Amino acid sequence: MHEELEAILNIHFRSPDLLTLALTHRSYIYEASGEGKTSNERLEFLGDSILALISADFLYRTFPNLAEGELTDARAVLVRTETLAKFAREINLGKYLLMGKGEQNSGGGQRVLASAFEALLGAIYLDQGLETVQTFLLTRIEPLAHTIVKNRLFKDNKSLFQELAQAREGITPSYRLVSQEGPSHNREFTIEVMLGEQVAGQGQGRNKQAAEQEAAHQALISRGWL
Template identity: 80%
Template sequence: MNEELEAILGVHFQDSGLLRLALTHRSYIYEAAGEGQSSNERLEFLGDSILALVSADFLYRTFPNLTEGELTDVRAVLVRTETLAKFARDINLGKYLLMGRGEQHTGGGQRVQASAFEAVLGAIYLDQGLAIVQQFLTPRLEPIALNIVSKRLFKDNKSLFQELAQAHEGITPSYRLVSQEGPSHNREFTVEVVLGDKVAGKGQGRNKQMAEQEAAHVALLNRGWI
């Protein structure tokens, strides 16, 4: 099985035990089949740091016009759990994970898949070095990063909608509270975002700020700007 995964990864491990360790979820250890073995949690810790370095290096070199704060925001969107889980699914990593019966039943949730992907990065780094990790990871990061930056998806919804509304229509959006319902400890706010005299989107949330962000998100979707 390891050889099959190595072919998918494009990496031939000198120490195949590192790859097996990267694939060993802690739930496997808790059952008899994995007794006495170690899980991939330490490799995940290492891989998380490797991911941070490789992504920061790539973003710094690729987007010289972004500020420090913008680079930080882009990286936060780029390496979130959903993205790493997608990378794991793209290489069918779940097929090779060693998991307990409960996790096997679900196929390994999004967090499990993302963690395993980070552990694999750690294993590649220890076995092959940083340059090989960059060769493996950068082509996966690049198209997503370019999309995030080109569409300004690293901004919060209100900031992004204001920027695009001014660029496309020359109008600054405004927000108005439509209603607030429920008891004080569990209140729901409804807010509309308005462009000119037209409602561009409506959102709900537990506070006014959350409702405004949701309204801006709906408006962005309605206009096809994201």
């Protein structure tokens, strides 16, 4: 299985254990006989920081005319759960994940795929160094970043949704917390955006602000406003 994934990644791991760790979801440890094993959460933490650095560096060098706030918003689009899950699906990462049966039955979900992709970045970094991670990541980030900047897609989703909702439906959106799960260092918030009594969109994120942005993004898509 490792050889198959390595061929897709075009990366041969010197330490296969790192790749195995990147693919190990916490549900596998809980449900399987995983005594003495650990999940990919620490690698995910590392990969998240590497992703932020590489994407910020690329945007800064490539788009000198973007202001600081625009760079921040553009990066937020590049590193959000939906984008990372898309990257994960492109390399069929879900096929190789070690998950508990409950998580397998649900198909893993976007958050699991996004987290595994970040863990994979952390594993590549530890095994191969920063340059290899950059090469691997930039082939995915670069075309998306140009699309985002060209079409000004980095505008804050909450602001855009509020502006359009007020103009087209005469309603100011409100947000409500649905759930918060996971340990304090790796919490996932689920938030719904409401138009009156109607749920317009739902989003997940590591903090309430990110979840609200994702909910607004989903609402924009579902209404055909994006």
